[in-house]
Amino acid sequence: MTQSTASPPSEPAAATVERGTPSEVFGAFLKLGLTSFGGPIAHLGYFRDELVVRRKWITEAGYADLVALCQFLPGPASSQVGFALGLLRGGPLGALAAWTAFTLPSAALLVVFAFAATALDGPVATGLLHGLKAVAVAVVAQAVWGMARSLTPDRPRAGIALAAVIIVVVAAGSAGQVAAILVGALAGLILCRQGPAVESSHLSFRVPRRVGMICLLVFFLLLFGLPILAVVLEAQGLSLADAFFRAGALVFGGGHVVLPLLQTEVVAPGWVTNDAFLAGYGAAQAVPGPLFTFAAYLGAVMGSVPNGIAGAAIALIAIFTPGLLLLVGVLPFWDRFRKRPFAQAAMRGANAAVVGILGSALYNPVWTSAILSPYDFALALAGFLLLVVWRAPPWIVVLVMALGGAGLALA
Known part of the structure; x- marks a missing residue:
């Protein structure tokens, strides 16, 4: 599977997401897994600061859509968001790396x-x-x-x-x-x-x-x-x-x-x-x-x-x-x-x-x-x-x- 984001030229907020490596994803989420206290809502804030603002893996609008999806589904919302971000950045191995390092x-x-x-x-x-x-x-x-x-x-x-x-x-x-x-x-x-x-x-x-x-x-x-x-x-x-x-x-x-x-x-x-x-x-x-x-x-x-x-x-x-x-x-x-x-x-x-x-x-x-x-x-x-x-x-x-x-x- 390959993942990317795309939108019409009139929506610059949804710029193409660059691909990374599973090891990069693992390192980023290991840091989050060791420092993310405070429950799922706090975790989503940590993810935004580290991956949207600092690393720029995804746009603000894209991140908001992803959070909406994971809150709609049953399951642990913050882990689902992390899994999806790993999938987006590093493919299936990146998704597995994100879940493992955060969990x-x-x-x-x-x-x-x-x-x-x-x-x-x-x-x-x-x-x-x-x-x-x-x-x-x-x-x-x-x-x-x-x-x-x-x-x-x-x-x-x-x-x-x-x-x-x-x-x-x-x-x-x-x-x-x-x-x-x-x-x-x-x-x-x-x-x-x-x-x-x-x-x-x-x-x-x-x-x-x-x-x-x-x-x-x-x-x-x-x-x-x-x-x-x-x-x-x-x-x-x-x-x-x-x-x-x-x-x-x-x-x-x-x-x-x-x-x-x-x-x-x-x-x-x-x-x-x-x-x-x-x-x-x-x-x-x-x-x-x-x-x-x-x-x-x-x-x-x-x-x-x-x-x-x-x-x-x-x-x-x-x-x-x-x-x-x-x-x-x-x-x-x-x-x-x-x-x-x-x-x-x-x-x-x-x-x-x-x-x-x-x-x-x-x-x-x-x-x-x-x-x-x-x-x-x-x-x-x-x-x-x-x-x-x-x-x-x-x-x-x-x-x-x-x-x-x-x-x-x-x-």
């Missing part, structure tokens, strides 16, 4: 934490891990607050979010979450037709339609085939891959939304304890790179084989694969599809439903597992205020709250 630093740190956490013992260690669980309360509360303001700004979408909460509470598990998103999309078709007009595209990937169709076919084959194979072959490795693939395929609205999906997939069947789950989620806030690397931690702490390094590798690859397949699959059709009013309306409704799903997860399992006393509430509230009011970097909040948890354990 591995945080994945490696979380796997190390997984091994260290299992070795910790005593009241101080217990307090540290409980402090990390309180971090999850603060971070998810911040995510719900920010997403509600941007994705449910009117009564129809607020109503869709409330309906999603009810659906998830009544129909527990992944089925309820999928149903909430589908109901949100259908409600959006009826209630959310009003919105800003979509501007013409400034970015065109030369991905053949045949390649896009193959990627979409592989996506659906894995989505529906993995659970069947896991049951027929009774292979825990396939069950693990299926759980993380399904979670990655259904995440709309940012990395934090993966929390309820993963909790359903790994805690409900008893693969990972809820305490270990929330402690790892809290630790994930302290590392750079995509939040989806939380999957590597979960794969490493699985109670059954495969776990450790093998489990981390399976979980990490499985959770990223669906978003990347969908990205390449829709690239040949994106410019035409994004202008259709029904697509815009459905996504407004689905995004509103995502707010409801995440709000439900804020209560259960996050709040119910972490807030066990008034002291826990005070610690979580302090973390929330640090994030929202003082805008402290997430890694500082993680450090403060982990030490606070240790202090409460000794008190």
